[in-house]
């Protein structure tokens with residue numbers, strides 16, 4: 613068992629489009645006692661004091677987009693700040709995908725009014741300047757929009773059934789801009805790109821590739 617000499621654990625963001633297999637990827641690490649897994653708090657978004665903000669947002673994005681993304685940011689900040697007893701912390705998504713992918717899409721598509729976007733962007737700048745929430749590594753589950761679109765249909769999460777392929781394609785482009793073309797300097801962590809188009813049987817090999825990288829880097833950090 614690695615004793616965490618560092619105040620801050622080796623932090624990994626697991627990023628990718630809707631349906632890219634992030635939750636499945638995280639579950640693969642469930643068996644390691646030195647890793648804390650923080651999965652995306654979708655259930656909190658689906659029930660805040662009885663309100664299903666995720667459903668409200670998908671049903672009327674212009675009316676509920678701001679409210680939804682404000683609450684998403686709050687729940688993600690809470691995860692960033694949560695102290696973990698283990699030397700390694702794996703988070704599903706982050707404040708950065710919130711800003712660079714989802715909020716960015718809502719602004720570009722006119723779902724968010726420019727004034728709403730300005731407020732969300734100020735919150736993002738404040739939080740990323742004031743609070744150290746950087747990753748040490750980002751694992752990017754890279755997919756093809758048509759592949760994840762079919763998975764979303766099969767998964768049949770009720771709120772997502774009206775999601776058009778065009779939205780998935782736009783989110784894909786925003787993930788590529790951030791994690792492959794590196795257009796945003798605020799999140800300089802190295803990116804490990806995995807081919808997440810692979811189906812479940814083949815993808816274990818891909819996960820093993822990241823396992824060594826994550827655990828070896830974590831050992832370096834903890835033992836340094």
Ligand SMILES: Cc1cc2cn([C@H]3C[C@H](O)[C@@H](CO)O3)c(=O)nc2[nH]1
Nearest residue numbers: 630654684688705706709710714772
């Ligand atoms: C950080 C962040 C995650 C996230 C997820 N979502 C949506 C996409 C999926 O339908 C669902 C669960 O990821 O929530 C969103 O609209 N905005 C988000 N922002």
